Amino acid sequence: MxxxxxxxxxxxxxxxxxTQMLAWMQAGTSMAEKxxxxxxxxxxxxxxxxxxxxxLYRFADAESLAAWEASPQRAWWLEAxxxxxxxxxxxxxxGIEGWFDEPASVELLSAAPAAPPRWKQMVVIFLxxxxxSLTANVIASxxxxxxxxxxxxxxxxxxxxPLMTYVFLPWxxxxxxxxxxx
Numbered sequence: 001m002x003x004x005x006x007x008x009x010x011x012x013x014x015x016x017x018x019t020q021m022l023a024w025m026q027a028g029t030s031m032a033e034k035x036x037x038x039x040x041x042x043x044x045x046x047x048x049x050x051x052x053x054x055x056l057y058r059f060a061d062a063e064s065l066a067a068w069e070a071s072p073q074r075a076w077w078l079e080a081x082x083x084x085x086x087x088x089x090x091x092x093x094x095g096i097e098g099w100f101d102e103p104a105s106v107e108l109l110s111a112a113p114a115a116p117p118r119w120k121q122m123v124v125i126f127l128x129x130x131x132x133s134l135t136a137n138v139i140a141s142x143x144x145x146x147x148x149x150x151x152x153x154x155x156x157x158x159x160x161x162p163l164m165t166y167v168f169l170p171w172x173x174x175x176x177x178x179x180x181x182x
Contacts, residue, residue: 002060002061002062002063003061004039004058004059004060004061005058005059005061005062005065005092006056006057006058006092007055007056007057007058007065007090007091007092008054008055008056008089008090008091008092009054009055009057009087009089009090010052010053010054010055010087010088010089010090011052011053011054011055011085011086011087011088012051012052012053012085012086012087012088013051013052013053013084013085013086014051014084015048015049015050015051017084018048020084021053021084021085024077024080024081024085025043025053025055027077027080028041028074028077029041029057031073031074031077032057032068032074034073035059035064035067035068035071036060036064036067037059037060037061037063037064037065037067037068038057038058038059038060038064038068039058039059039060040057040058041055041056041057041058042055042056042057043055043056044056052088116180116181120179120180121180124169124172124173124176124180125169127172127176128164128168128169128171128172129164132160132163132164132168133160136156136159136160137156140152140155140156
């Protein structure tokens with residue numbers, strides 16, 4: 001069984017380039033997310049004035065990490081910051097040792113990508129909910145039409161909720177991510 005691999009990288013950046021650094025970090029995370037085995041990443045720095053930025057990224061195994069590290073996407077991303085970002089330290093760990101030490105006044109800069117606007121979320125949910133609801137109601141009208149309203153609605157909702165949550169919403173979210181996160 002292979003263990004997940006976490007990489008810690010310390011980079012030195014001119015504090016006046018914070019905006020560019022944030023955009024560069026988001027671009028790198030967006031590219032890494034597309035690789036098999038990517039488990040997540042995060043950035044921290046000791047203070048707003050600090051030139052040191054610490055990145056953690058994690059892959060499911062050494063092979064997945066190697067694919068990312070050897071990719072042309074990562075090479076392009078690193079080249080985009082050449083001259084502005086200087087790597088000063090790199091560590092790899094396969095266990096959890098050392099990752100949960102008490103931080104000393106660390107400011108979290110990027111915990112997760114920003115959620116899409118709520119109106120876009122609503123549109124995507126509607127695109128799935130309407131056809132699923134129509135289908136469920138047509139089936140219910142042919143199979144359990146004689147049931148009282150409350151048990152009929154409870155059954156339809158009990159079937160639709162897990163289908164929406166675990167099947168259709170993840171499916172449509174992946175296919176519409178180009179629009180949701182644009």
